Amino acid sequence: MVEDRRLGDLIAYIILTIGVLIVAFPVWLTFVASTWDASTVINGEMPLYPGPYFLENYKRILFVGTSSTTREPVIGMMLNSFIMAMAIALGKIFISVLSAYAVVYYRFPFRMAAFWIIFITLMLPVEVRIFPTFKIVSDLNMLDTYQGLAIPLIASATGTLLFRQFFMTIPDELLEASKIDGAGPFKFFKDTLLPLSITTIAALFVIQFIYGWNQYLWPLLVTTKDSMQTIVIAIKKMIVTADALTEWQLAMATAMLAMLPPVFVVIAMQRLFVKGLVETEK
Amino acid sequence: MAQVTLSNVKKVYAGGVEAVKGVSFDIPDGGFCVLVGPSGCGKSTLLRMVAGLETISHGEVAIGERVVNQIEPADRDIAMVFQNYALYPHMNIYDNMAYGLRNRGTPKDEIDKRVKEAARILAIEPFLERRPRQLSGGQRQRVAMGRAIVRKPQVFLFDEPLSNLDAKLRVQMRVEIKKLQRALGVTSIYVTHDQVEAMTLSDKLVVMNAGQVEQIGLPAEVYRKPASKFVATFIGSPPMNILPGQVDGHGIVALGDALLEARDLREDLPAQTPVEVGLRPEDVEITSEGQAGSLPFDVEFIEELGAAQLFHGKLSGHPFVMQAATGDVAAQEGRLWITVDPDKVHVFDPKTGARLGKG
Numbered sequence: 031m032v033e034d035r036r037l038g039d040l041i042a043y044i045i046l047t048i049g050v051l052i053v054a055f056p057v058w059l060t061f062v063a064s065t066w067d068a069s070t071v072i073n074g075e076m077p078l079y080p081g082p083y084f085l086e087n088y089k090r091i092l093f094v095g096t097s098s099t100t101r102e103p104v105i106g107m108m109l110n111s112f113i114m115a116m117a118i119a120l121g122k123i124f125i126s127v128l129s130a131y132a133v134v135y136y137r138f139p140f141r142m143a144a145f146w147i148i149f150i151t152l153m154l155p156v157e158v159r160i161f162p163t164f165k166i167v168s169d170l171n172m173l174d175t176y177q178g179l180a181i182p183l184i185a186s187a188t189g190t191l192l193f194r195q196f197f198m199t200i201p202d203e204l205l206e207a208s209k210i211d212g213a214g215p216f217k218f219f220k221d222t223l224l225p226l227s228i229t230t231i232a233a234l235f236v237i238q239f240i241y242g243w244n245q246y247l248w249p250l251l252v253t254t255k256d257s258m259q260t261i262v263i264a265i266k267k268m269i270v271t272a273d274a275l276t277e278w279q280l281a282m283a284t285a286m287l288a289m290l291p292p293v294f295v296v297i298a299m300q301r302l303f304v305k306g307l308v309e310t311e312k
Numbered sequence: 313m314a315q316v317t318l319s320n321v322k323k324v325y326a327g328g329v330e331a332v333k334g335v336s337f338d339i340p341d342g343g344f345c346v347l348v349g350p351s352g353c354g355k356s357t358l359l360r361m362v363a364g365l366e367t368i369s370h371g372e373v374a375i376g377e378r379v380v381n382q383i384e385p386a387d388r389d390i391a392m393v394f395q396n397y398a399l400y401p402h403m404n405i406y407d408n409m410a411y412g413l414r415n416r417g418t419p420k421d422e423i424d425k426r427v428k429e430a431a432r433i434l435a436i437e438p439f440l441e442r443r444p445r446q447l448s449g450g451q452r453q454r455v456a457m458g459r460a461i462v463r464k465p466q467v468f469l470f471d472e473p474l475s476n477l478d479a480k481l482r483v484q485m486r487v488e489i490k491k492l493q494r495a496l497g498v499t500s501i502y503v504t505h506d507q508v509e510a511m512t513l514s515d516k517l518v519v520m521n522a523g524q525v526e527q528i529g530l531p532a533e534v535y536r537k538p539a540s541k542f543v544a545t546f547i548g549s550p551p552m553n554i555l556p557g558q559v560d561g562h563g564i565v566a567l568g569d570a571l572l573e574a575r576d577l578r579e580d581l582p583a584q585t586p587v588e589v590g591l592r593p594e595d596v597e598i599t600s601e602g603q604a605g606s607l608p609f610d611v612e613f614i615e616e617l618g619a620a621q622l623f624h625g626k627l628s629g630h631p632f633v634m635q636a637a638t639g640d641v642a643a644q645e646g647r648l649w650i651t652v653d654p655d656k657v658h659v660f661d662p663k664t665g666a667r668l669g670k671g
Contacts, residue, residue, distance in 0.1 A: 203398035206365050211412035211459075212386035221411070225402040 057289075064088070064283035071278040083279065091283045096268055102256045104264065104284050110179075111243055111260040112291060117180035118242030119235050126189025126234070127227065131219055133190070134197040135205070145194070152187045156248055164251055178252045179260075183242065189234050196230045197223070232302035240292045261288045314376030314389075314466040315341045316362065316499055322370035323357050323523075331357045333523040334371065339516060342497045344490070346514035348504055350546070354523040356471060359503045363392050363469050375466055386415075391460035392469040395476060397452045399444040399459075405431075406440040409459045423462075430458040433492070450481045457489070461496070468493070470502040474509065486512060507547050511535065519543045537576070537658075541665035544590045544658055550622060552590045555630050556662070559585040565659060568628030570607045574657035576669045587668060590658035593622065593635040599651040606649040609634065613645065623648070 059078075063071050066081035095103045132138075133145045156163060163182050172178030200223070208218040224231075249260045259267075265288060268281040296303070316339045323332040332354040339345040347355040360366040362373055364385035372379050380388045391412075399408050406427055413423045431437045434454040444452055453473060460468055470489070474482045490513055493500050504510055510517055511531045519526045519534060519542075527539040538544035538552075545551045559581045560566040565574050567589060574589070581587075599606045607627060615622040616638070623634045623641075627650075634650065641648070659668045 201396060201398065203394045203396055204400065206363075206385075207392070207394060207398040207400075207459075209365065209385045210363065210390065210392050212415035213411075217415065222400055222402075 060282045060285050064279055064286050066279055068275070068277055068279050071282075072275070087279050087283045088287075091280045091287070096277050096280050102259070102264075104261060104287060106257065107259055107261040107264045108287060108291070110176075110258060111262065111288075113176050114179045114245065114249070114260060115239050115242035115291070117176060118183045118245075119238035121180060121184035122186065122189045122238050123231055123234055125184060127193050127224075127231070129190045130193030130197055131223065134194055135215070148187045148190050150187075151185070152191075155186070156182060160247070160251070167252055173252050174255045174258045179245075179249055179258075180242075183245065183248060189238070192230060192234055193227065196227060200226060229302050229305045232299050232305075236295055236299050236303045239295050243288075243292050314499060315339060315343075316345075316467055316501065317374040318358075318362070318371070319374075320371035321358065321361060321368060321373060323354065323361060323366060324369040331523055332361070335520075335525050336371075337516075337518060337525065337528050339499055339501065342499055343516055344493055344500045344502065344514055345516040345518060346502045346504060346510045347518045347520055348507060348510035348546075349520035349526075351505060353520045355503045355505075355520050358520070359469055359471055359501055362467070362501060363390055364388050389466040390469055391463045391465040391467075392471065393453075393456045393460050393473045395472040397444070397456040397476075399452060399455055401444055404441050404443055405436065405447070405455050405458075408444065408455055409462050412459065412463050426462040426464070427458075430461040433461065434458050449477050450485060453477065453485060457492070461492075466499065468498050468500040470500065470504075472504055473502075474504070475506070482509075489513065507549065511547070519546060521546075537667070537669065538590070539667050541588060541590065541660040541667075544660065544667075548592055548594075550593050550633050550635065552592050552658070553627075553630075553632050554660070555589045555591070555627065555632070557587055557589045559583055559587055563654075565589050565657070567607065570628065571605065572607070572652065572657055573605060573654035574659050575654040576657070577659050578668045578670060581668065586662055588660045588662045590660060591632075591652050592656065593633045595652055595656040596634040596636075596650050597652065598636065598641050599649050601649045603649065603651060606651050609648045609650045611645045611648055 062078060062080055063076060064087055065084040066076055067083050067087075070076055070081065091103070092105045093103045095101055129148065133141060133148075167173060167178045167182060170178075172181070204222060205218060208222055213221060244262060245260070246262050246266070250263055253259050253263070261284065265281060265284050268284060269276050269278075318338065319336050321332060321335045322330065324330050335354075335358060337345075347358060349355045357366060361368050362375075362380075364380065364383065368381050372381060374380065375388060375390070400411065403411065409427045409430060410423045413426065418426075427440075428437075431440055434457060436451060436454050436458060439447055439451060439455075444455065447455065453476075456473070473489070474485055477485060486509055489502075502509075502513055504513075510519075514531050516528065517531045517534050518528050521542050527534055527543045529537075534543060535547055538547060541554060545554065555567055557565045557567045557572075559577070560571055561583055562579055563574055563577050565572050565577065565587060572589065596609075609623070609625055609627050609632060611623045611625040613624050615624065619638060620635050621638050621641070623636065625632055625634075625645075634648075660666065661668055
């Protein structure tokens, strides 16, 4: 029995290790490529260990940029991406927590109709309604602005649904106890509902931050100025060059940098995030 | 402190379902009123209307001199204890109790005084810093009561507060609630489906069924003189035996061949009027064959309860249960002869279920 279990453990570990290697190897390769000079990366004989150009490459890409394609230092793009991702994540949380509160706790005419209309927008992501959305944003003079980047992506039903499901698990007696304790609708929201929603909010924040950070199509459309471009678009621009050598070491450094904020968010909120998705605290 | 008056209170839901069909009674200042009835009888709805958690479709609820129909729950000067405690999970015990006072702008030192006082009374002082999750069911129930006490309300409302506790704790908390209510002298309304709680706690018992009041009275009164067949079978455990019979002259009912004296039987009923006769299992006494008014009872099996035994069987062809203290009767199956005190024979109208009593 004991032997069997050890064998089972061993097999499990081997499979896991293979999985980790498959996932981690490209990341490692990216990192290694970002620490050599251009000629080493391009000649196809790049070693699998980090080279001596780490500081130089990262300093160059962060504060100067590539020589031909994107022209802007990556630090500015990271800032753009960060502002967009934060605006999307926080905006979504704000809107969906309020709309879910209205849908679950208020009895108003066409309440369910309102809910279903929100629900149906799940079938209409930005990609589907991209032309009309672009037209509206451009008519509102929001091209090349943070508002234009974030607002169309804020509107979506996922958050509302998540909060609705969570609110419906909160016992009605809590609301009634609050009423008797003299808490009005806003106080109940602030003193009871929000504190109970912390883990759900954290989960939604992580998901939406990464969603916002990884946006490609929409920022590509609404930003034309180099100073407004996001890091994801920059990577793409860096590796497609018609008349110059791709500066692979810089593109790879940018890719590494693009990974950092989402990784940081996940690690920082991991505990709350898992709790929010798995357990409901009541 | 205040008396609570309900006059012709009705609850009609959208769609025309009448959950409460016109209920009127009052609870004197400091009284302990228990609403008891099966699930869906409207007792909780009635309580929630007093609390202000349900709108009142018709009629009036007054607390003291003030009609509260249009007053928000927070302003009715009531406190409520819920079945699932409804403690705020993210606040510690102290904040749970203080929350209502803070919302009312009570000064900090006054809040502190009242919360500590309530914690002392309920023996939950060691837990003030903990979260509700870290407490046992009984402790949470105390906190819920503490939350009610600190408010010093005019009326306490209890909505089946003990049904989430285990049997032993329930008995203990029942006694504590009664003691506490007496000590504080706050008018209380208590909803339960448990007839033992109803009997022990109340000084005014309201038995409800299908949205209507079946009987109001002292618990002993309700037990001794149930106003209807429903009350008779609902109050008392094991429930009262109901047997078909007919009137056989003044104060006499016939059960099959046997005659039984019923002292409280109405006198204007002609002979042969079909009636239903109610006999409580615990009112039955053993006698010997041939005694006047003795009934044959065929015992089929016996349940041992420890202090008492339940004899299940047939009396003139109908299922019948009798209770006897262990040792009083030889526990054996077969025929027994039984008799019932004429004062303890209840007669009901088979159609309406109303008691056919003298007055």
